[in-house]
Amino acid sequence: MLFQVEMTVKLPPEMPAERAAEIKATEKAYAQELQRAGKWRHLWRVAGSYSNVSIFDVEDNAELQELVSNLPLFPYMAISVKPLCRHPSSICEDDA
Amino acid sequence: MLFQVEMTVKLPPEMPAERAAEIKATEKAYAQELQRAGKWRHLWRVAGSYSNVSIFDVEDNAELQELVSNLPLFPYMAISVKPLCRHPSSICEDDA
Amino acid sequence: MLFQVEMTVKLPPEMPAERAAEIKATEKAYAQELQRAGKWRHLWRVAGSYSNVSIFDVEDNAELQELVSNLPLFPYMAISVKPLCRHPSSICEDDA
Amino acid sequence: MLFQVEMTVKLPPEMPAERAAEIKATEKAYAQELQRAGKWRHLWRVAGSYSNVSIFDVEDNAELQELVSNLPLFPYMAISVKPLCRHPSSICEDDA
Amino acid sequence: MLFQVEMTVKLPPEMPAERAAEIKATEKAYAQELQRAGKWRHLWRVAGSYSNVSIFDVEDNAELQELVSNLPLFPYMAISVKPLCRHPSSICEDDA
Amino acid sequence: MLFQVEMTVKLPPEMPAERAAEIKATEKAYAQELQRAGKWRHLWRVAGSYSNVSIFDVEDNAELQELVSNLPLFPYMAISVKPLCRHPSSICEDDA
Amino acid sequence: MLFQVEMTVKLPPEMPAERAAEIKATEKAYAQELQRAGKWRHLWRVAGSYSNVSIFDVEDNAELQELVSNLPLFPYMAISVKPLCRHPSSICEDDA
Amino acid sequence: MLFQVEMTVKLPPEMPAERAAEIKATEKAYAQELQRAGKWRHLWRVAGSYSNVSIFDVEDNAELQELVSNLPLFPYMAISVKPLCRHPSSICEDDA
Amino acid sequence: MLFQVEMTVKLPPEMPAERAAEIKATEKAYAQELQRAGKWRHLWRVAGSYSNVSIFDVEDNAELQELVSNLPLFPYMAISVKPLCRHPSSICEDDA
Amino acid sequence: MLFQVEMTVKLPPEMPAERAAEIKATEKAYAQELQRAGKWRHLWRVAGSYSNVSIFDVEDNAELQELVSNLPLFPYMAISVKPLCRHPSSICEDDA
Numbered sequence: 001m002l003f004q005v006e007m008t009v010k011l012p013p014e015m016p017a018e019r020a021a022e023i024k025a026t027e028k029a030y031a032q033e034l035q036r037a038g039k040w041r042h043l044w045r046v047a048g049s050y051s052n053v054s055i056f057d058v059e060d061n062a063e064l065q066e067l068v069s070n071l072p073l074f075p076y077m078a079i080s081v082k083p084l085c086r087h088p089s090s091i092c093e094d095d096a
Numbered sequence: 097m098l099f100q101v102e103m104t105v106k107l108p109p110e111m112p113a114e115r116a117a118e119i120k121a122t123e124k125a126y127a128q129e130l131q132r133a134g135k136w137r138h139l140w141r142v143a144g145s146y147s148n149v150s151i152f153d154v155e156d157n158a159e160l161q162e163l164v165s166n167l168p169l170f171p172y173m174a175i176s177v178k179p180l181c182r183h184p185s186s187i188c189e190d191d192a
Numbered sequence: 193m194l195f196q197v198e199m200t201v202k203l204p205p206e207m208p209a210e211r212a213a214e215i216k217a218t219e220k221a222y223a224q225e226l227q228r229a230g231k232w233r234h235l236w237r238v239a240g241s242y243s244n245v246s247i248f249d250v251e252d253n254a255e256l257q258e259l260v261s262n263l264p265l266f267p268y269m270a271i272s273v274k275p276l277c278r279h280p281s282s283i284c285e286d287d288a
Numbered sequence: 289m290l291f292q293v294e295m296t297v298k299l300p301p302e303m304p305a306e307r308a309a310e311i312k313a314t315e316k317a318y319a320q321e322l323q324r325a326g327k328w329r330h331l332w333r334v335a336g337s338y339s340n341v342s343i344f345d346v347e348d349n350a351e352l353q354e355l356v357s358n359l360p361l362f363p364y365m366a367i368s369v370k371p372l373c374r375h376p377s378s379i380c381e382d383d384a
Numbered sequence: 385m386l387f388q389v390e391m392t393v394k395l396p397p398e399m400p401a402e403r404a405a406e407i408k409a410t411e412k413a414y415a416q417e418l419q420r421a422g423k424w425r426h427l428w429r430v431a432g433s434y435s436n437v438s439i440f441d442v443e444d445n446a447e448l449q450e451l452v453s454n455l456p457l458f459p460y461m462a463i464s465v466k467p468l469c470r471h472p473s474s475i476c477e478d479d480a
Numbered sequence: 481m482l483f484q485v486e487m488t489v490k491l492p493p494e495m496p497a498e499r500a501a502e503i504k505a506t507e508k509a510y511a512q513e514l515q516r517a518g519k520w521r522h523l524w525r526v527a528g529s530y531s532n533v534s535i536f537d538v539e540d541n542a543e544l545q546e547l548v549s550n551l552p553l554f555p556y557m558a559i560s561v562k563p564l565c566r567h568p569s570s571i572c573e574d575d576a
Numbered sequence: 577m578l579f580q581v582e583m584t585v586k587l588p589p590e591m592p593a594e595r596a597a598e599i600k601a602t603e604k605a606y607a608q609e610l611q612r613a614g615k616w617r618h619l620w621r622v623a624g625s626y627s628n629v630s631i632f633d634v635e636d637n638a639e640l641q642e643l644v645s646n647l648p649l650f651p652y653m654a655i656s657v658k659p660l661c662r663h664p665s666s667i668c669e670d671d672a
Numbered sequence: 673m674l675f676q677v678e679m680t681v682k683l684p685p686e687m688p689a690e691r692a693a694e695i696k697a698t699e700k701a702y703a704q705e706l707q708r709a710g711k712w713r714h715l716w717r718v719a720g721s722y723s724n725v726s727i728f729d730v731e732d733n734a735e736l737q738e739l740v741s742n743l744p745l746f747p748y749m750a751i752s753v754k755p756l757c758r759h760p761s762s763i764c765e766d767d768a
Numbered sequence: 769m770l771f772q773v774e775m776t777v778k779l780p781p782e783m784p785a786e787r788a789a790e791i792k793a794t795e796k797a798y799a800q801e802l803q804r805a806g807k808w809r810h811l812w813r814v815a816g817s818y819s820n821v822s823i824f825d826v827e828d829n830a831e832l833q834e835l836v837s838n839l840p841l842f843p844y845m846a847i848s849v850k851p852l853c854r855h856p857s858s859i860c861e862d863d864a
Numbered sequence: 865m866l867f868q869v870e871m872t873v874k875l876p877p878e879m880p881a882e883r884a885a886e887i888k889a890t891e892k893a894y895a896q897e898l899q900r901a902g903k904w905r906h907l908w909r910v911a912g913s914y915s916n917v918s919i920f921d922v923e924d925n926a927e928l929q930e931l932v933s934n935l936p937l938f939p940y941m942a943i944s945v946k947p948l949c950r951h952p953s954s955i956c957e958d959d960a
Binding site: 483485494495541542544548549554555556559561 | 720722
């Protein structure tokens with residue numbers, strides 16, 4: 001089941017650079033693990049921002065909550081979620 | 097080059113049903129033609145709405161404008177556009 | 193799987209009273225059919241408004257879209273959707 | 289008398305982890321006490337967020353204020369309240 | 385139990401003047417009846433607008449819904465509702 | 481002359497508890513003094529929030545500014561003001 | 577007593593040109609009459625818009641309501657009002 | 673050339689009182705200097721707020737930027753700007 | 769003197785196609801005349817919309833108002849204006 | 865390919881003055897380098913603000929992201945991006 005998730009990162013300016021680098025590295029590893037597991041199906045940067053547009057493929061709402069709330073950057077992000085389903089005009093196999 | 101496009105349809109309540117059906121049929125044919133041409137890469141319905149989330153793959157901003165402004169439903173939609181690019185944490189081939 | 197759905201009805205002032213009454217009657221029958229089927233788990237009026245707060249229990253996003261987009265009042269409503277899941281502090285059996 | 293209450297938690301990033309854990313534990317105990325007392329009728333997590341959707345069942349506005357303002361996380365939450373009442377189309381006993 | 389209700393009237397420009405006058409007269413009679421019944425405790429015009437700020441004193445949310453949704457201008461108003469209760473610093477008898 | 485004033489308190493989380501208690505005590509004394517002087521005619525808590533809805537009765541805009549800007553919590557509040565006047569449908573003596 | 581009033585005109589596109597011209601002429605006469613009476617102290621066009629910024633000098637809120645609600649364009653305008661008073665740094669005689 | 677400028681001051685709560693007093697004194701002197709120079713034509717307090725409404729009379733956009741960005745409180749203010757010009761219905765000499 | 773002007777066209781759906789074509793043709797001729805006169809310095813389409821971003825070069829606010837309010841599409845557009853001036857980091861001759 | 869980029873700087877009030885000066889100097893050098901390279905085609909100050917309106921000319925979305933995210937002030941700015949393309953009414957060579 002697909003969800004569009006938009007995330008905008010806002011690190012507090014007083015966070016030490018090493019701490020920020022550490023969180024970002026953990027975030028990257030976690031994001032790639034979820035991609036390899038087929039849970040994080042797409043991940044794009046929104047050009048000119050510190051935001052991404054993502055497509056998650058999960059079992060249900062509970063799994064979405066588990067995956068998103070465990071993001072290392074979760075406490076520092078504004079997140080919006082849209083549930084998706086097949087569009088009647090879509091002919092792309094990957095859209096289901 | 098990728099763009100996320102969100103479209104929300106708002107047909108005027110006084111539009112005759114046949115006219116609405118006609119526009120929607122033309123829209124569907126056009127959307128599928130652009131999908132087959134590889135220009136409209138993804139198309140999802142936002143569940144519980146008359147909106148979609150789409151990913152367009154175009155040559156440049158001018159082609160995006162041409163494709164979107166020729167949508168038969170264009171005069172009846174609220175549309176927002178976000179330019180996308182590869183995310184440094186993405187490992188999905190389809191995200192570039 | 194649960195979703196909170198908020199619906200605000202906005203009928204065009206020029207709609208004839210009989211037409212409005214007809215749509216509302218069909219809407220009521222449909223809402224009660226979905227409640228009996230266990231799909232529309234809760235339905236409350238927001239006091240002082242022509243809005244409701246609802247809890248849907250569906251198989252997946254696709255079923256949510258099917259049920260909501262078939263509401264007779266769908267073309268005349270502003271609708272917002274929130275995916276829900278069990279809260280770690282909830283002890284109510286009905287919340288899952 | 290029913291109210292829908294939406295709460296979004298925003299802890300200050302500089303709060304020490306033990307302090308945050310302490311407040312959350314007190315909050316959980318308090319939330320479960322109110323559920324057992326029949327005052328906090330439903331409690332759901334909004335998937336992909338640090339928010340909840342809740343249904344309170346109270347004597348009057350004053351009791352709502354008392355219960356909500358005593359939440360240990362009250363100073364750290366954005367809260368919105370909607371008064372609810374029975375919907376004419378509802379057939380669910382639990383909705384009154 | 386008290387509620388603050390703000391109402392902003394927006395009549396469709398195409399409504400005939402006699403029809404508008406008729407609705408307003410019925411609205412006025414209804415508003416004064418509710419005031420005499422002690423249900424509509426305060427009613428002020430917001431200066432420079434076609435809005436009012438009102439204080440309702442009702443048994444519960446259901447009565448608020450009944451009184452407000454029966455306003456003749458109800459279909460033509462944007463309405464917002466805030467549940468009120470006694471403020472710990474208030475010494476005015478009329479505020480409870 | 482009447483004004484509706486809505487105030488939402490937002491104390492900085494790092495303010496020491498004693499300092500907060502001190503400001504609140506001064507605020508309470510000041511609010512009650514203005515009520516006794518007939519300047520702060522009504523004061524209600526908005527249920528489920530740290531906000532109030534108030535009705536001020538002042539000589540003119542300048543007095544409103546003087547009274548409001550001297551509130552001990554003034555630097556920590558979001559405040560909105562609406563000038564009020566008699567509503568043509570009001571029959572309540574207290575509304576003028 | 578001074579108020580800043582911002583007005584944005586939005587005539588319905590279907591209004592006949594002669595009717596619009598008529599309303600505008602009445603509006604102009606009324607605006608100039610209020611200026612001559614010293615009630616409408618300043619009137620500026622916001623460049624690039626169909627809006628104005630105005631300063632009214634009235635006895636009280638009630639007179640503001642009377643003058644503004646009698647504007648011939650009142651039903652076709654979005655209006656916002658701000659009560660003004662002397663600024664402690666102002667040295668301009670005209671600002672009181 | 674006239675501009676309406678609205679300024680809302682938001683001093684950080686942790687700023688020491690002497691520092692705040694110092695900035696405000698410099699601001700006041702600067703504001704009065706600009707008024708005497710005929711550049712800051714009007715300055716009003718918005719009643720019930722820490723905001724002002726001002727009318728600047730400058731040579732061009734560049735001078736507006738120079739005057740406003742040199743305000744001692746500039747880093748602590750939210751500022752909005754509207755270019756003004758003569759309204760066709762204005763008869764006040766001071767409005768040009 | 770430069771201004772950024774953003775315009776979004778919203779034609780009423782019931783406008784006859786010939787009428788719309790006529791207005792657009794007049795608009796185009798007028799826009800090109802202003803470009804040739806050096807008043808409308810830049811004009812870009814916002815991709816995926818019926819909006820433009822423009823840079824006007826005018827004598828003063830009054831000329832901006834005159835040029836913009838005479839646009840044939842003026843009654844059908846949402847317009848926002850930002851006064852511009854030279855940026856201290858700009859080295860482009862055309863930016864002054 | 866052109867993009868309109870609006871940037872609003874918001875430095876944390878507690879940043880030391882030397883640190884701020886340092887970042888601004890680096891930003892200025894970087895901005896001028898991109899202008900000389902033909903990537904940052906226009907750069908204007910919005911009068912009365914700490915904001916700019918810019919036109920970037922880049923190869924694609926990825927280059928826009930690279931240039932913007934490397935701005936020294938990037939962590940301290942609110943940024944909005946609009947993809948631009950040639951307007952059918954534009955006759956200015958520089959607009960393509």
